[in-house]
Amino acid sequence: MLIAQITDTHIKLPGKLAYKKVDTAAMLKRCVDELLTLDPQPDLILLTGDLVDLGRPAEYDHLKSILAPIRQRIIAIPGNHDDREAMRGAFHAEGYLPTEGKFLQFVVEDYPLRIVGLDTLIPGEGGGELCAERLEWLDRTLAQKPDVPTLVLMHHPPFITGIGHMDKIGLKGSDGFAAVMERHRHVELILCGHLHRTIHAQVGGRPAMTCPSPAHQVALDIDPEAPSCFTMEPPGFMLHWWNGRRLVTHTAVIGSYDGPHPFFDANGKLID
Template sequence: MLIAQLSDTHIKRPGELAYRRVDTAYMLSRCVADLVRLNPQPDLIVITGDLVDIGCAEEYAHLKRLLAPLKQPIIMVPGNHDGREAMRTAFADDGYLPASGFLHFSIDDRYPLRIVGLDTHVPMAGGGELCEQRLCWLDEKLQRERTRPTILLMHHAPFVSGIGFMDEIGLHGRERFTEIVARHPQIEMILCGHLHRNIQTMVGGRRVSTCPSPAHQVALDFRTDTAGGFSLEPPGYLLHWWHDGHLVTHGVMIGSYDGPYPFVDAAGRLLG
């Protein structure tokens, strides 16, 4: 199984730029074109939050138009820039989001991996939260399928990244989350967004990875006394390959580049 992970697309209303500089719609269209060219095609596409920028219906309609060339199932969790009810309404026909409450879901029997989505959204806040109600929901879902390989999707990363201005708007409740995931070895990986970079670590003995944005990246800045910012580094996404009981992750840069060139000549000799 091949899963493409996008994150932090930040789609605005048609004609608007993010932060007066980034054409996120154009950048997502380039990412979609890259995905369409992949061979083999991903079986599933997941988007780990900040789908849009201010959480309004017009932005979600624009996002749906941009994603239309993708024929795979697409599943999403909300981020801090999303609007829970507008997102619920926009994607109600897809059938995996609940009709009320938090936008949690569990897709149990459609794929080789069980996929559990978590809603870390806090209205009008940059940081996220896994409150006791949300954590109990997660623990109960994991208890039901203790031997089924599982991926968790969430927007806010459950660790301190070292990028100070982003850690200030990190995840509340991560300590209890860590305790829960440590009890569930069936979790293969926790896929996150929010940090606009590919960052990898371990939480509760489970692998965690954040996804770069197909648009702008968070500036890599380990100082604790700066307001932070973003950069226009090469955009990207992740491909997660489930094969023979293992999940292998590849980082992909969006765009056209020279190559591929051969390593060997026609006789099979390594080119000098």
């Protein structure tokens, strides 16, 4: 099974730029075009939050129009820039989001990997939270099928990254989340967004990682006093390949680059 993860698309109303600089819509279109060239094609697309920039219904309409060429199923969780009710309205037809309730948390059980989506949103705030109610739901949900390999999706990473300004808007309840992970060794991977770049960590003994954005990236500045900045590094997404025994992750860079070039000539000799 091949899964594509896209995160932090930050789609605005048509014609609007993020931070008066980033054409997030055009960059997501490039990402979609890149996905459509993959062979083999992903079986599933995951969107790990900050789908739009201001949580407006019209932004979700614009997002869905850009994603329309994708024929695979798309599963999305909210980020801090999202609005629960607007997102519920935009994705209700896909059938996995709860139709009522405080949180957009869900389980998808149609694939070799069980997919558990978490809602870390605090309305109006940049940081996230897994409160006692959300953690209890997660613990109970994971306990239902302890023998099924599972992916956990969440927007805010449950670990300190070292990038100071992002850690200040990190995840409340991360210790409780780590305790849950300690009890559920069948969690193969925790997939996150929010950081707009690739970062790996261990949480409760389980692997966790963030994903690059198809638009702008958070500046790499390992400093507790790091200023809040972004860069226009090469955009990307991730491919997670489940081979039936373990999960292998690749970071895909979006854009046209020189190559591919062969290592060996027509006679099988290394080109030197």
